[in-house]
Every structure is written in C-alpha cells, then in structure tokens.
Amino acid sequence: MPELRQNFFTKEWVIIATERAKRPEELATHRPVLEMPSFVETCPFCPGNESKTPPEVVRFPINGEPWQVRVIPNKFAALSSEVQPTRSLQHLRRRIDGFGFHEVIVDSPDHAKCMALLSDEQVARILGIYKQRYNVLSLDPRINHITIFKNHGLDAGASLQHPHSQVIATPVIPSQVRHRLFEALRHYDDVGECMFCHMVEREVEDQTRVVLKGEHFVAMEVFAAATPFATHIFPLWQIARFGEITELEIADLARVLRTLLAKIYVGLGNPDLNFTVRSGPAEYARARHYHWYVSVIPRLTRVAGFELGSGMFINTVLPEAAAEFLRGVSVEKVAGAGAGK
Numbered sequence: 001m002p003e004l005r006q007n008f009f010t011k012e013w014v015i016i017a018t019e020r021a022k023r024p025e026e027l028a029t030h031r032p033v034l035e036m037p038s039f040v041e042t043c044p045f046c047p048g049n050e051s052k053t054p055p056e057v058v059r060f061p062i063n064g065e066p067w068q069v070r071v072i073p074n075k076f077a078a079l080s081s082e083v084q085p086t087r088s089l090q091h092l093r094r095r096i097d098g099f100g101f102h103e104v105i106v107d108s109p110d111h112a113k114c115m116a117l118l119s120d121e122q123v124a125r126i127l128g129i130y131k132q133r134y135n136v137l138s139l140d141p142r143i144n145h146i147t148i149f150k151n152h153g154l155d156a157g158a159s160l161q162h163p164h165s166q167v168i169a170t171p172v173i174p175s176q177v178r179h180r181l182f183e184a185l186r187h188y189d190d191v192g193e194c195m196f197c198h199m200v201e202r203e204v205e206d207q208t209r210v211v212l213k214g215e216h217f218v219a220m221e222v223f224a225a226a227t228p229f230a231t232h233i234f235p236l237w238q239i240a241r242f243g244e245i246t247e248l249e250i251a252d253l254a255r256v257l258r259t260l261l262a263k264i265y266v267g268l269g270n271p272d273l274n275f276t277v278r279s280g281p282a283e284y285a286r287a288r289h290y291h292w293y294v295s296v297i298p299r300l301t302r303v304a305g306f307e308l309g310s311g312m313f314i315n316t317v318l319p320e321a322a323a324e325f326l327r328g329v330s331v332e333k334v335a336g337a338g339a340g341k
C-alpha cells in the first residue's frame with residue numbers, strides 16, 4: 001500500500017509510493033568510472049594555479065606550502081561584499097542591495113578525489129574550515145544567515161570538476177529557514193523539549209532508519225524523505241549552532257560523513273549529490289529548541305509537474321529499505337582512516 005508520511009519538522013507531506021517501489025540498487029547510476037587525473041593544468045583550483053583565482057581568503061595550514069585546503073572568494077559571486085544591504089520598499093516591491101559573501105572552499109589539492117575518496121583526516125580539515133568561515137562571517141552584523149553546501153556533479157549544480165564546497169552568507173533569513181526555526185520553537189514551547197533530541201533518541205532506539213552511528217553523530221534516513229536516500233546526520237547532544245562544534249566532534253563527524261558519502265559512492269555508483277549544513281543562526285548559542293544537522297541529498301530522480309504544482313514529493317524508495325541497503329554497503333576499500341594525505 002502507498003503511504004503518506006509527514007515530516008515531523010517541516011510538516012510537509014510526502015507520498016511513499018510502494019506500488020511503484022524500486023529496490024534501492026535499481027537507482028544506481030551504472031555510470032562508467034572515469035579515470036580522472038590528480039592534476040589538470042588548466043584547472044584554477046589545482047596547485048600551481050593559485051594566481052588564476054581571486055586573492056585567497058585563508059588557507060590551511062595558515063601560510064602553509066603546500067596547502068591542504070584553500071578558501072577563495074567566488075569569482076562569479078551571487079552576492080557582493082562591496083555594497084551595503086540598503087533596503088527599499090516601493091508599493092509591495094521590497095528590495096535589498098545585493099550584499100553578502102560567497103566563498104569557495106577547495107576541498108584538497110587533488111583534482112580527482114571527491115569527498116567520499118578523501119581520508120577522514122582531510123574531511124576533518126575541511127569541516128574545520130567550514131566552522132572557521134561560519135564563525136568569522138557570523139560576526140558581521142549585516143549577515144543573518146549562512147549556508148554551507150556542496151554540489152557534487154553536474155545535476156547537483158557543480159560547474160567546476162575540482163571538488164569544492166561553498167559558503168553563502170545573506171543579509172536575510174530565507175523564509176524556509178524561518179519556518180523551520182518557528183516550528184522548532186513552537187514544539188519546544190508546547191512540549192518542553194527539543195523536537196530533534198526527542199526524534200534522534202527514538203530513531204537510535206528503533207534503528208530501522210539508522211545507517212551508521214559514531215560516538216557523537218548518527219546518520220539516518222529521513223522518515224518522511226521527499227527523495228530517495230535523503231539522509232540526515234544529527235549531533236547526539238543538544239547543540240543549536242554548527243559553530244560550537246569541537247575538534248573531537250569534528251573528527252567524529254568527518255568519519256560519519258565520509259563513510260556515508262563512500263557508501264553512497266560505492267552502492268549507488270557515484271551519483272550527483274548535494275549536502276548542506278543546516279545550522280541555527282549565530283545568536284542561537286545556547287538555544288534549547290533548535291538542533292543543527294547535515295542534510296545529504298543524492299540527485300537520483302527529477303522533480304516533475306506534481307512536485308512543482310503541489311510542493312508534495314513522491315518517493316519511490318522506502319527509507320527503511322534505503323537504510324538497510326546503505327548499512328550493507330562495504331566501503332573498506334575506499335580511502336578512510338590513514339589513507340591519502
């Protein structure tokens with residue numbers, strides 16, 4: 001029987017269409033494995049080509065040569081830090097001058113290695129840079145929201161092959177995010193506890209949707225997943241802001257995230273995907289009602305008319321089957337601890 005499920009958090013309904021259910025492995029890309037070189041002479045993100053990018057924001061190690069992670073302003077930035085966020089209202093038309101920050105994080109010097117193939121140590125370095133940029137940009141009083149994300153593959157919006165992540169800091173809180181913050185606060189006020197803490201505790205106990213669990217983080221399939229293999233990684237303790245994460249916790253998150261990405265890479269044939277860090281705003285330092293998390297969305301299906309018309313998604317893979325499938329994918333042969341640089 002098909003089933004409608006409601007996302008506990010966004011309140012969105014999705015249709016889990018078991019009538020046209022696919023076995024998880026049927027969604028694998030079967031894409032031929034392209035042998036990519038580790039260095040491409042014309043790539044602006046490859047070592048030696050640093051002068052082809054805008055002046056560097058920061059690198060890791062600081063002033064280090066060779067570098068391991070590099071942050072640069074986006075050459076084709078969506079927003080500009082050169083203007084002020086001046087607001088204007090004319091009748092119903094509200095505008096703000098396009099102030100903001102748009103940065104690119106070059107994940108590693110290696111052109112060929114997507115995050116799934118890097119070492120846990122390198123992923124931890126990248127996450128450390130995410131934290132640093134989040135905290136630095138949060139200090140700007142004109143910034144109200146920071147989105148950290150990765151586009152992997154053409155269908156996920158990546159325009160340059162060299163693996164990289166991006167940060168966009170905006171002068172407004174997007175309405176989707178505001179809705180989430182409100183829902184979380186409403187739940188806390190009604191029930192007296194963080195809705196995420198409650199959900200995570202139940203899911204860890206239940207286990208059917210859990211893909212893997214570290215000391216501080218758990219990766220799980222979303223109960224009301226809008227798309228196949230939509231996976232969230234939650235901290236196992238109450239924490240509203242990503243910027244509060246410690247070194248030890250970063251190391252554990254790197255293991256959990258890298259292992260999850262490797263399972264998706266191996267099990268589903270390196271599909272295009274996005275992931276994003278969904279943090280509470282800077283002023284949520286001690287907030288008890290919100291809980292940051294990482295959302296990983298493989299791009300295995302396309303959005304069609306029904307989704308556009310209703311905002312309701314049809315998912316053809318049972319989240320429980322997706323979790324079972326990913327648990328069973330062995331990634332021992334793929335990088336991980338101690339491998340690579």
Ligand SMILES: [Zn+2]
Nearest residue numbers: 043046111162
């Ligand atoms: Zn490159």
Ligand SMILES: [Zn+2]
Nearest residue numbers: 194197238291
């Ligand atoms: Zn919580």
